[in-house]
Amino acid sequence: MKSHVPFVLISLFVLTVFSVLADSRSFSIDYENNCFQKDGKPFQYISGSIHYSRIPRDYWKDRLLKMYMTGLNAIQVYVPWNFHETIQGAFNFAGDRDLEYFLNLANQTGLLVILRPGPYICAEWEMGGLPAWLLHKPNIILRSADTEYLQAVSDWLAVLLTKMKPWLYQNGGNIISVQVENEYGSYFACDYNYMRHLHTLFHLFLGEDVILFTTDGNTDKEMICGTLEGLYATIDFGTDTNITTAFNRQRRFEPKGPLVNSEFYTGWLDHWGDKHASVDTEKVSKMLGEMLVMGASVNMYMFEGGTNFGYWNGADYDTRFRSVVTSYDYNAPLSEAGDPTDKLLAIRDVIKTFRDIPVGPMPPATPKLSYGFVTLLKVGNISSLLDTLSPQGPVRSQYPLTFEEVKQYYGFMLYRTTLPRNVPEPTPLISPLNGIRDRAYVSVNGVYQGFLERDTTLVMNVTGRQGDQLDILVENMGRVNFGTYINDNKGLLGNLNLGNDVLTDWLIYPLDINTAVASGWLQSDHSEVPPGPELEPGDGPMIYSGTLKTKGLEWDSFLKLNGWTKGQVWVNSVNLGRYWPQRGPQQTLYVPGPFLSATQPNNITILELERAPSHGRILFMDRPQLDNTGQKT
Numbered sequence: 240m241k242s243h244v245p246f247v248l249i250s251l252f253v254l255t256v257f258s259v260l261a262d263s264r265s266f267s268i269d270y271e272n273n274c275f276q277k278d279g280k281p282f283q284y285i286s287g288s289i290h291y292s293r294i295p296r297d298y299w300k301d302r303l304l305k306m307y308m309t310g311l312n313a314i315q316v317y318v319p320w321n322f323h324e325t326i327q328g329a330f331n332f333a334g335d336r337d338l339e340y341f342l343n344l345a346n347q348t349g350l351l352v353i354l355r356p357g358p359y360i361c362a363e364w365e366m367g368g369l370p371a372w373l374l375h376k377p378n379i380i381l382r383s384a385d386t387e388y389l390q391a392v393s394d395w396l397a398v399l400l401t402k403m404k405p406w407l408y409q410n411g412g413n414i415i416s417v418q419v420e421n422e423y424g425s426y427f428a429c430d431y432n433y434m435r436h437l438h439t440l441f442h443l444f445l446g447e448d449v450i451l452f453t454t455d456g457n458t459d460k461e462m463i464c465g466t467l468e469g470l471y472a473t474i475d476f477g478t479d480t481n482i483t484t485a486f487n488r489q490r491r492f493e494p495k496g497p498l499v500n501s502e503f504y505t506g507w508l509d510h511w512g513d514k515h516a517s518v519d520t521e522k523v524s525k526m527l528g529e530m531l532v533m534g535a536s537v538n539m540y541m542f543e544g545g546t547n548f549g550y551w552n553g554a555d556y557d558t559r560f561r562s563v564v565t566s567y568d569y570n571a572p573l574s575e576a577g578d579p580t581d582k583l584l585a586i587r588d589v590i591k592t593f594r595d596i597p598v599g600p601m602p603p604a605t606p607k608l609s610y611g612f613v614t615l616l617k618v619g620n621i622s623s624l625l626d627t628l629s630p631q632g633p634v635r636s637q638y639p640l641t642f643e644e645v646k647q648y649y650g651f652m653l654y655r656t657t658l659p660r661n662v663p664e665p666t667p668l669i670s671p672l673n674g675i676r677d678r679a680y681v682s683v684n685g686v687y688q689g690f691l692e693r694d695t696t697l698v699m700n701v702t703g704r705q706g707d708q709l710d711i712l713v714e715n716m717g718r719v720n721f722g723t724y725i726n727d728n729k730g731l732l733g734n735l736n737l738g739n740d741v742l743t744d745w746l747i748y749p750l751d752i753n754t755a756v757a758s759g760w761l762q763s764d765h766s767e768v769p770p771g772p773e774l775e776p777g778d779g780p781m782i783y784s785g786t787l788k789t790k791g792l793e794w795d796s797f798l799k800l801n802g803w804t805k806g807q808v809w810v811n812s813v814n815l816g817r818y819w820p821q822r823g824p825q826q827t828l829y830v831p832g833p834f835l836s837a838t839q840p841n842n843i844t845i846l847e848l849e850r851a852p853s854h855g856r857i858l859f860m861d862r863p864q865l866d867n868t869g870q871k872t
């Protein structure tokens with residue numbers, strides 16, 4: 240018996256140590272002292288936003304390290320629902336979507352995480368992160384207590400938040416707080432039942448011991464509709480705002496607790512056709528210092544913006560539809576390609592005066608290479624490649640169907656019918672109800688006639704004979720991500736008229752270009768073409784291809800499409816995004832080194848929608864060009 244005593248004592252000792260350890264990991268709000276508390280001590284976060292969905296996985300660690308070396312102690316991360324549940328009920332957390340790997344890298348780097356799981360995130364991301372399949376229910380009221388919407392949200396959050404629970408700080412991970420919805424007060428619905436439901440779900444899946452918060456814009460209306468008892472109310476604002484006024488507003492809704500600016504804007508986004516946005520470095524660093532001196536916790540939006548690869552860009556709708564460009568550089572402290580900028584150095588100088596920043600050099604910019612020109616060859620037009628691009632074949636319908644009805648949510652679809660009568664004279668092809676979402680490229684019997692565009696070009700002329708084939712390639716340019724009009728169905732939303740005749744009897748081809756590219760089906764046969772031919776500048780949607788040899792150096796590069804009009808580019812099997820140098824301001828696409836191969840020729844595929852230049856060349860440069868509206872040649 241005696242010999243058991245030490246064992247019991249040891250066990251007690253071990254238990255005590257463990258419970259002390261467990262207790263020592265805590266993160267909470269100290270309402271008495273107007274601050275956060277981490278492990279029982281006052282804590283102020285200096286954070287930056289970074290979106291894993293906009294950065295190649297191979298570069299996550301590099302970007303996080305640069306943020307850490309700037310002196311940040313936290314990052315803020317959005318989770319785009321549609322990136323993980325593209326098809327309802329099928330969840331993808333692999334590769335570039337491996338959120339837990341990203342959290343792990345952040346934790347290893349020494350960064351805490353402020354998680355923003357939505358379900359709506361805005362973020363200038365396709366449909367604000369909501370999956371387009373939600374639109375299967377006609378007139379669904381998104382971001383409200385709509386039954387179907389709530390059911391889908393619950394199913395998603397059950398998967399996501401269950402994964403996140405072990406990552407909460409008090410459970411041994413690095414997530415210190417979790418945002419519920421996003422800027423909900425800016426949405427017309429103002430549905431407290433929805434917010435209450437989310438509140439319940441978040442606690443159900445994460446437990447009671449977690450800081451849940453909301454973020455809203457700097458107006459009373461937004462704070463009134465966006466905040467909810469039990470969710471800590473924070474505010475967001477940029478350099479054009481009076482700090483005192485904004486934090487006083489937060490105080491009216493949250494009389495005690497830390498001051499928090501959840502989105503302090505270091506830069507801004509670009510739309511096609513608009514001026515390039517930038518925010519002054521001096522203003523950013525001065526205001527950051529002023530907020531930190533007040534003891535406020537601040538998240539800089541963005542710290543590293545990255546890229547809207549593929550079809551993931553969002554769009555705004557104010558007076559008209561405005562699509563967000565491919566680059567999400569955001570004029571942020573780390574550039575689109577992850578390079579430290581002067582803005583980063585200025586911010587670091589400010590942070591230095593508030594906390595010890597890590598010793599050691601800032602990791603350098605990743606090397607960039609100018610690979611030079613690549614000449615492309617024509618592979619064929621969309622109509623001649625339909626078997627490859629649409630292996631399932633068409634859906635037949637008397638009237639046009641939307642993308643959502645055909646269950647192709649992103650990219651392009653081809654609508655085909657015939658002319659119902661002879662139209663020897665130019666005759667208007669009309670979208671009477673402004674139902675082109677978002678651009679339609681029109682050919683009659685293989686001859687390109689022009690395009691229709693949402694809100695701006697609802698009529699064009701065509702000529703032809705009865706029975707001629709009318710092909711209309713429709714492009715989804717990204718769903719609206721903010722405001723009232725987020726139910727943004729794509730495709731042809733209503734009938735098209737030819738003069739007074741309604742066009743009917745459509746064949747609708749869903750196009751899976753990503754798969755065709757990845758399968759190598761769109762490579763031109765270079766062996767049969769003499770070297771260096773001039774392109775025949777065909778008009779209308781065409782596929783072109785070519786190869787880039789990197790000579791063993793897979794460095795970052797920037798692709799310039801001088802003389803090309805508008806389209807989409809793939810490098811190997813990766814969909815890089817949209818280009819539109821004629822509209823600008825973006826002129827180059829970021830080509831991350833990890834997308835390139837050292838050992839094999841890199842296959843470049845381009846879908847040019849309007850007109851390729853006769854030189855047929857594209858240029859890989861060593862620097863980006865994001866700020867030209869209207870192309871210079």
Ligand SMILES: *[C@@H]1O[C@H](CO)[C@@H](O)[C@H](O)[C@H]1NC(C)=O
Pocket residue numbers: 343346347406411412413
């Ligand atoms: C996070 O990092 C800390 C410190 O390196 C480590 O002790 C902890 O186990 C990590 N947590 C997770 C969930 O990986």
Ligand SMILES: *[C@@H]1O[C@H](CO)[C@@H](O)[C@H](O)[C@H]1NC(C)=O
Pocket residue numbers: 481482483484
């Ligand atoms: C901000 O507003 C406060 C209170 O209205 C005012 O006293 C202060 O001068 C303003 N600050 C700036 C920088 O304009």
Ligand SMILES: *[C@@H]1O[C@H](CO)[C@@H](O)[C@H](O)[C@H]1NC(C)=O
Pocket residue numbers: 619620621622623682684685686687710779
């Ligand atoms: C597509 O190419 C084929 C074969 O070269 C040609 O016959 C056809 O007219 C073209 N169609 C369109 C819509 O350009």
Ligand SMILES: *[C@@H]1O[C@H](CO)[C@@H](O)[C@H](O)[C@H]1NC(C)=O
Pocket residue numbers: 665666667698699700
């Ligand atoms: C269509 O053609 C008619 C007759 O030539 C012309 O008056 C009209 O301006 C054209 N409309 C468009 C949109 O090009």
Ligand SMILES: *[C@@H]1O[C@H](CO)[C@@H](O)[C@H](O)[C@H]1NC(C)=O
Pocket residue numbers: 759762811836839840841842
């Ligand atoms: C490019 O395409 C060729 C032919 O299909 C293929 O052999 C090669 O592996 C591809 N290159 C890369 C980097 O995938």
